[in-house]
Amino acid sequence: MQPEELSKFTKEKARELGFQLVGIAPAKAFPESEFYKEWVRQGKAGQLEYMTRDPETRADITRWYPQAQSVVVCGIRYNSQKTAGTSPNGSWGRISRYATSRDYHQWLPKRLGNLLQFLKAAAPDLEGRIFTDTSPLLERMYARYAGIGWIGKNTLLIHPKMGSYFFLGGLALNRQLVPDEPLPDHCGSCTRCLHACPTEAFPRPYQMDASRCIAYFTIELKESIPEEFRSKMQNWVFGCDICQEVCPWNKFSTASQDPALAPRTETEIPLEELAHLTPEEFEKRFEGTPVRRSKWRGFLRNVLIAIGNSKNSGWTRLLQQYLRHPDPLVSEHAAWGLRQLQKNSEPAGGGTAPPAPCGGVPPR
Ligand code: B12
Known part of the structure; x- marks a missing residue:
């Protein structure tokens, strides 16, 4: 298959597999990787030791997969609705929206694997490697160059129609595909x-x-x-x-x-x-x-x-x-x-109702 046809096929298959966003970036390091190296030097990674290990690899996908010529980046919307558990009392703990369903590390790699299998069947000399979250890659940088959103001031990847409540994942491929154009930054003066x-x-x-x-x-x-x-x-x-x-x-x-x-x-x-x-x-x-x-x-x-x-x-x-x-x-x-x-504490009668006495499960 020629690059144009293979690119079109890849996007169609990704959409069939349930990815709302899909785009293609060239497999190389981009200027944003310098921001990441600086971030590590400044200690902004806290105790995220995996983020500081071998920054050169994380900054350039060809160090992780040397045969890489193209990066297919996919986005999949997650639950973004707020929901409340039932209780007579009013003190709540909040859980971020991405965490309300099955852990994406358990099913997203399989879905990306299915995409890779489709591509391999269509182009026998094609090889690739899948990534989602845990591989040493700057996913948002490649997502930006794959044209599926811009990096916002909050550092999240934002799409004009889908916002930022979506996961990223993708494939590094040994085949030249047709790259997409990055989207312009729409954060404007908003802070x-x-x-x-x-x-x-x-x-x-x-x-x-x-x-x-x-x-x-x-x-x-x-x-x-x-x-x-x-x-x-x-x-x-x-x-x-x-x-x-x-x-x-x-x-x-x-x-x-x-x-x-x-x-x-x-x-x-x-x-x-x-x-x-x-x-x-x-x-x-x-x-x-x-x-x-x-x-x-x-x-x-x-x-x-x-x-x-x-x-x-x-x-x-x-x-x-x-x-x-x-x-x-x-x-x-x-x-x-x-x-x-x-x-x-609020004076008696103010604030939220006190919880039921904790006679239930004794703390361990
Ligand atoms: C480490 C990590 C975290 C850390 C650090 C987050 C951070 N902003 O770095 C913590 C634990 C805090 C975290 C939190 C969350 N995370 Co997280 N996390 C990651 C991980 C593993 C690496 C991120 C990374 O590379 N950080 C390093 C910094 C330097 O990179 P960056 O923030 O992307 O910075 C880029 C730009 O901001 C830009 N840049 C930097 N400085 C400047 C300056 C200028 C002037 C310009 C123009 C650009 C620029 O260049 C940088 C390099 O590309 C990625 C998966 C992956 N492998 O990429 C997921 C990932 C980024 N996380 C994700 C999610 C969902 C979350 C949370 C929403 C979860 C939650 N609800 O609690 C929050 C969001 C917090 C936030 N605002 O980012 C998703 C984001 C999807 C999306 N739409 O963007 C990812 C992609 C996982 C995935 N596969 O879906 N996360």
Whole structure:
């Protein structure tokens, strides 16, 4: 197949497989990779050790797959609807929207693999390698050059019709395809995302200090969350969507109809339920979703911070119970939560209704 025909075929097949966005970039390093190297040098990766390992490879796809001549980048919309769990009380923990369905690492590589198989069947000398999230690549840089969106000031890839609530993945191919043109940047003078971030994770437009991001704290950081950020984390217990929620390009985002993305959990869950989950119940409650990545102790740490920020003195007894927990990560965050509540609790009758007494599951 000639490059034109193969490019057209690739895009058709990707759409048939459920990708709403697909484009082609040349396989080479682009100027944006210098921003990434600078980001690593400045320590903006925090403890994301994998982001600092061998920056030369991450910056250039041909170091990861030397035969690469083209990069096919695909985007697939995820659930972007807010949903609430039922509870008589009003204190909620928030989960980022991408995490409400089955973990994309479990099914997206297979779908990209199917695309590769179709291409191989159509062009016998074609070889390729799939990527989604975990490969050492700057996916958004290739997505930009594949023309499927622009890199926004919040660093997310934004498409004019789909906003930013989508995953990226793709194929590096040993075949020359017809590259697409990058889309122009439509952020204009808007700075909503930069100002909305409660932990001030954007030192300047288009740059994130990952070591200040709520998603980094609640998902990636396995240890104690630095105290200076805790009171700013609001009630996020896994991930964060603030810089996407305020983005005008997400105003019209629609729900995913893809069966792989069927919701498995709500975006807002009563803290009362979350604070009482045993490790086994946690695994079951969030089975198959990315939430399990935080592990029970990390998740409980996040929940204790959200409780500390709830201004609801009804939580005092539960926090006191967790003070005696043998894991210092848990007891230390419970102590912080207590201090925070003592400082900020609403007077009786104000704020949210207190949770039911925690006689249910004893904290471990
Ligand atoms: C590490 C990582 C994180 C870290 C750091 C995020 C970050 N912004 O770097 C943390 C844990 C915080 C994180 C959070 C999230 N992540 Co994440 N994450 C990644 C990962 C693995 C690498 C990102 C990376 O390369 N960072 C390094 C920095 C330097 O790169 P960058 O931010 O893309 O910066 C580019 C531009 O901003 C530009 N640039 C930099 N400076 C400047 C300056 C100027 C003037 C200009 C013009 C450009 C420019 O050049 C840079 C290099 O291309 C990618 C998957 C992958 N392999 O690429 C997923 C990925 C970026 N994450 C994703 C998602 C969904 C999220 C969350 C929404 C999850 C959540 N709800 O909690 C949040 C969003 C936070 C945010 N605003 O980015 C998706 C994003 C999809 C999209 N539409 O963009 C990806 C692509 C995973 C995937 N395959 O779908 N993530």
